[in-house]
Amino acid sequence: xxxxxxxxxxxxxxxxxxxxxxxxxxxxxxxxxxxxxxxxxxxxxxxxxxxxxxxxxxxxxxxxxxxxxxxxxxxxxxxxxxxxxxxxxxxxxxxxxxxxxxxxxxxxxxxxxxxxxxxxxxxxxxxxxxxxxxxxxxxxxxxxxxxxxxxxxxxxxxxxxxxxxxxxxxxxxxxxxxxxxxxxxxxxxxxxxxxxxxxxxxxxxxxxxxxxxxxxxxxxxxxxxxxxxxxxxxxxxxxxxxxxxxxxxxxxxxxxxxxxxxxxxxxxxxxxxxxxxxxxxxxxxxxxxxxxxxxxxxxxxxxxxxxxxxxxxxxxxxxxxxxxxxxxxxxxxxxxxxxxxxxxxxxxxxxxxxxxxxxxxxxxxxxxxxxxxxxxxxxxxxxxxxxxxxxxxxxxxxxxxxxxxxxxxxxxxxxxxxxxxxxxxxxxxxxxxxxxxxxxxxxxxxxxxxxxxxxxxxxxxxxxxxxxxxxxxxxxxxxxxxxxxxxxxxxxxxxxxxxxxxxxxxxxxxxxxxxxxxxxxxxxxxxxxxxxxxxxxxxxxxxxxxxxxxxxxxxxxxxxxxxxxxxxxxxxxxxxxxxxxxxxxxxxxxxxxxxxxxxxxxxxxxxxxxxxxxxxxxxxxxxxxxxxxxxxxxxxxxxxxxxxx
Numbered sequence: 001x002x003x004x005x006x007x008x009x010x011x012x013x014x015x016x017x018x019x020x021x022x023x024x025x026x027x028x029x030x031x032x033x034x035x036x037x038x039x040x041x042x043x044x045x046x047x048x049x050x051x052x053x054x055x056x057x058x059x060x061x062x063x064x065x066x067x068x069x070x071x072x073x074x075x076x077x078x079x080x081x082x083x084x085x086x087x088x089x090x091x092x093x094x095x096x097x098x099x100x101x102x103x104x105x106x107x108x109x110x111x112x113x114x115x116x117x118x119x120x121x122x123x124x125x126x127x128x129x130x131x132x133x134x135x136x137x138x139x140x141x142x143x144x145x146x147x148x149x150x151x152x153x154x155x156x157x158x159x160x161x162x163x164x165x166x167x168x169x170x171x172x173x174x175x176x177x178x179x180x181x182x183x184x185x186x187x188x189x190x191x192x193x194x195x196x197x198x199x200x201x202x203x204x205x206x207x208x209x210x211x212x213x214x215x216x217x218x219x220x221x222x223x224x225x226x227x228x229x230x231x232x233x234x235x236x237x238x239x240x241x242x243x244x245x246x247x248x249x250x251x252x253x254x255x256x257x258x259x260x261x262x263x264x265x266x267x268x269x270x271x272x273x274x275x276x277x278x279x280x281x282x283x284x285x286x287x288x289x290x291x292x293x294x295x296x297x298x299x300x301x302x303x304x305x306x307x308x309x310x311x312x313x314x315x316x317x318x319x320x321x322x323x324x325x326x327x328x329x330x331x332x333x334x335x336x337x338x339x340x341x342x343x344x345x346x347x348x349x350x351x352x353x354x355x356x357x358x359x360x361x362x363x364x365x366x367x368x369x370x371x372x373x374x375x376x377x378x379x380x381x382x383x384x385x386x387x388x389x390x391x392x393x394x395x396x397x398x399x400x401x402x403x404x405x406x407x408x409x410x411x412x413x414x415x416x417x418x419x420x421x422x423x424x425x426x427x428x429x430x431x432x433x434x435x436x437x438x439x440x441x442x443x444x445x446x447x448x449x450x451x452x453x454x455x456x457x458x459x460x461x462x463x464x465x466x467x468x469x470x471x472x473x474x475x476x477x478x479x480x481x482x483x484x485x486x487x488x489x490x491x492x493x494x495x496x497x498x499x500x501x502x503x504x505x506x507x508x509x510x511x512x513x514x515x516x517x518x519x520x521x522x523x524x525x526x527x528x529x530x531x532x533x534x535x536x537x538x539x540x541x542x543x544x545x546x547x548x549x550x551x552x553x554x555x556x557x558x559x560x561x562x563x564x565x566x567x568x569x570x571x572x573x574x575x576x577x578x579x580x581x582x583x584x585x586x587x588x589x590x591x592x593x594x595x596x597x598x599x600x601x602x603x604x605x606x607x608x609x610x611x612x613x614x615x616x617x618x619x620x621x622x623x624x625x626x627x628x629x630x631x632x633x634x635x636x637x638x639x640x641x642x643x644x645x
Contacts, residue, residue: 015065015066015180016069016240016251017067017183017251018069018071019068019092020071020093020119022095022114023097023106023110024096024107027127029096031163032094032125033059033070035161035163037061062241071090090117091180092119092180093119093123094122095110095125097126097127099131099140100131100132100136103143103147109358113349116289116291121152122153123179126161127163128162129162137160141158141160159171185251186251188249188250192217192273193215193271193274193343194212194218194254194256195269196267196268196270197211197268199264199267199268202257205257206258207262209258211254211271212253213240213249213251213254214250214308218247218248219248221235223235223275226261226271226272227280228338231261233259233261235256235258236259239255269311269312269340270341278413278416279367279368281339283336283368284336285332285333285365285369286362287330287331288324288329289328290326290329290359290360291359294359296324296326297316297318301316301353302314303359304350305334305348305349307346307349308342312337317334319331319332320380331365334348344414344415346364348362348364391425395411395429398411398414404492405438405450405491405492407443422443423443429445434448435448438492444491454488458484458496458497462475462515469563471563472566473514473518474518477508526564530567533561533564534568534573536550538584540584540587541584541590542615542616544581544587544621548580569582573585575628595614596644605641605644606642608623608642
């Protein structure tokens with residue numbers, strides 16, 4: 001993105017840590033970031049003119065082998081949604097409290113947000129320390145310490161600082177370095193995901209998006225997918241820390257130069273991800289926690305939903321209760337107005353619909369949740385497994401609730417596991433007998449109990465077919481598959497059939513399926529009736545009688561008579577041209593011989609009248625017979641005549 005030439009260093013990059021500011025408006029967050037980094041994070045003209053941060057600002061500091069990326073967020077209550085967009089991926093919160101004002105409303109809201117997002121490390125910067133005396137400093141420090149009791153910042157250092165005089169800056173940097181050493185490293189092997197918080201264009205380079213790289217890595221030349229719309233794009237260049245890099249990894253503030261799209265088509269809240277892995281969602285199961293200061297949250301309440309850099313309106317559906325009291329938490333489902341790119345394990349914030357204040361937040365457990373059912377009594381137990389279970393336990397619980405099986409893609413999109421993690425969990429379930437792996441590439445799993453249930457159903461269906469149709473040789477394969485229901489995938493049906501055949505319980509006869517060893521044994525009366533049917537059509541030659549007429553003269557009931565006819569058709573003793581027009585094979589063979597003799601004597605072309613005379617039949621039989629001969633490639637139509645082949 002920088003037009004000047006860049007020399008790439010092959011040495012290991014410094015460790016990356018994201019520091020987010022939080023605090024009330026005009027408590028000096030931006031000035032503090034500038035004093036630490038030398039860069040003022042306010043980038044908009046309106047911000048500079050008004051002297052407040054409206055949107056997200058960014059600055060970088062390399063200190064002691066650590067590359068600190070600072071996300072400066074607005075403190076004004078009107079811009080808390082912008083603050084939330086910058087909170088994703090924060091490793092350390094820098095809680096900024098002015099010494100001359102102490103704790104204010106946005107201090108509390110920002111800090112609540114940090115707690116709800118699961119941030120666990122931070123420092124308190126007591127800014128504008130030069131404006132108050134020592135006694136006031138001490139009083140404010142005590143007030144802050146009391147406010148932070150019982151929170152993740154209970155034992156955090158409270159450092160008086162002054163952006164104006166430089167007081168406390170060295171101590172603040174030392175504390176930041178100590179905390180940075182405690183931040184666990186990000187795993188860049190996980191799948192690439194970059195929530196987008198800015199999109200703009202640079203002349204000569206095109207579209208650029210920025211965000212905190214939550215997981216994975218990205219490099220020039222990579223193919224990425226833009227969610228929620230699913231556009232596939234190419235990465236032209238990557239920057240981190242204000243410099244061009246060969247690769248950006250998880251935990252870094254990252255700018256990505258994209259080709260194939262205008263920057264106006266990309267909005268905050270979208271995400272770049274590894275292609276064909278994740279899906280946007282409108283319905284998710286969550287654990288929802290309400291703040292002590294929040295009002296009661298009723299069933300089906302509308303809220304403002306925020307996760308990473310995305311926001312929309314959501315409806316709350318609580319499980320096993322009709323309301324959530326202040327300070328309580330519960331499992332529930334959120335139904336979003338807009339599809340958002342979210343994953344299991346993501347944290348979120350909810351704000352009251354009106355007036356708009358932060359009331360709670362929580363953890364996404366199932367980003368692709370199904371619609372709740374009235375009989376779905378085990379939903380909370382299932383969500384407890386998703387929240388606290390092992391991978392094997394989670395996958396087993398998912399299979400129990402997926403009676404028609406799970407594909408690799410479905411598991412990956414819902415759980416955000418690596419390929420090896422999915423394969424390992426699946427292997428453990430197969431070893432323990434809890435699951436059947438029907439295919440390996442791609443993986444398809446079915447709970448062992450569901451496989452057994454469907455296998456029993458399939459075997460019972462065949463047995464019932466034979467009982468109801470003793471004169472038929474077997475059940476058509478596709479009819480058998482349809483009997484299991486449209487939700488049973490072809491891969492499941494094939495596996496069921498293969499197992500039953502391998503166990504010699506079923507056998508295949510072309511496209512028919514039957515019980516192993518099945519044979520048709522006719523009763524004497526049935527044998528006589530079958531012979532009478534064949535004799536009637538053989539005697540008639542090409543002047544075939546109607547099927548109804550022949551069957552009506554039998555002593556067996558109509559259904560059995562029809563099945564005897566089917567036996568003759570299957571054996572090809574008879575050939576059916578239309579529902580009511582059946583011929584004996586001998587008559588058809590003789591007709592073919594007659595046509596060949598006609599061809600030798602009179603030429604290869606024959607008209608319909610000549611064909612009628614040759615066969616000794618009326619037009620009623622002639623046209624269906626000629627169409628049959630065309631299909632059998634004995635003749636070929638040429639205008640009003642036929643060419644004998």
